[in-house]
Amino acid sequence: MTNTETTNRVQNMSEIAAWLVRVGPDVRFDGFRVTGDHVSSDLRGIREGDALLIAKEESGRFDVVSFARVYRVRRGLDETTLLLDGLLPVEPPRPSSDFGIQPPTVAISRLDWPSFEAALKTACGIDFPALPVFEGKTAKEQNHIRDLLQWAVEDDLLGPADGPVEEIIGMSVRDRYLVGKLAPPDTRVSDDQVEDLPDAATADPESDDREAEASTSNSL
Structure with a gap:
């Protein structure tokens, strides 16, 4: 992922929203992703x-620990994961x-x-478009x-990209996801399209032995 690609993603600043994340029991942060429970966090608005x-609570105070950018949102039934770039x-x-900034009272606001x-x-002395991106400098x-x-391939080709409760409007599921066209679940191959192959039960064992002997002779 290059800086040019990232700049293109954030060039329309009017469409970007900012969120305050409080790391705790309801929200986990591992340095690459933020995962929040739906019970305590309204994550539907994040794009x-x-x-x-x-921010994270340390010694009775809330400290700002990182600034981040959301690359992809993966929604599940019980939690939503924000993948960072x-x-x-x-x-x-x-x-x-x-x-x-006042200490947050909810997990994500x-x-x-x-x-x-x-x-x-x-x-940090920078503007948001200059936020560093992951360049693969470490194994992690x-x-x-x-x-x-x-995840991008799975979401774009197989789906559902917007989670298990996704609603597709204006098109069919097969039109939205390419895998539905390549391998529809109810597709059957007609009998005339199946090539006739010898059945194992009716195969000639002597013919198999002769082929094996010929192969051995040629190799010698």
Whole structure:
């Protein structure tokens, strides 16, 4: 994934939303993805390309630990996973109060864009389009990039891309997902399309022996 590709993804800044993520029992963060439970988090509004400010409670205060960008959203019945393509850790972590951001009361909530932009600029000195992307410099990054490719292929060709409750409007499932056209589940091959092959029960064992002897002689 190149910086040019990432810039193209975020060039329309008016469509990007910012979110405040509170890591805890309901939201997990492993450095490459954020996974949130549906019970406590309304994740339906998050879209690809959105910005994340990730905070974690440390010693009774909420510290900003990372800024990230959402590359792909994978929705399940019980949880939603936000796959990241860009991440910039805040080292050392800084209290959210340093950026005028109140401690979050829910696991994931909307953050107004000026506040996110100001926090990123203050903490890291960059604008959002300049957020570093994963380039495969480490084994973990390489594994993550391979996972992104695999999930992208599965979502785009097999589906459902928007999770198990996805609704497809204006087209059929086969039109939406290519695998449905290549191998429809109810397709049967007619008898006249099946090539007649000798049945194992009626095969001539003597013929098989002669072929085996000829093969052995040729090899010698």
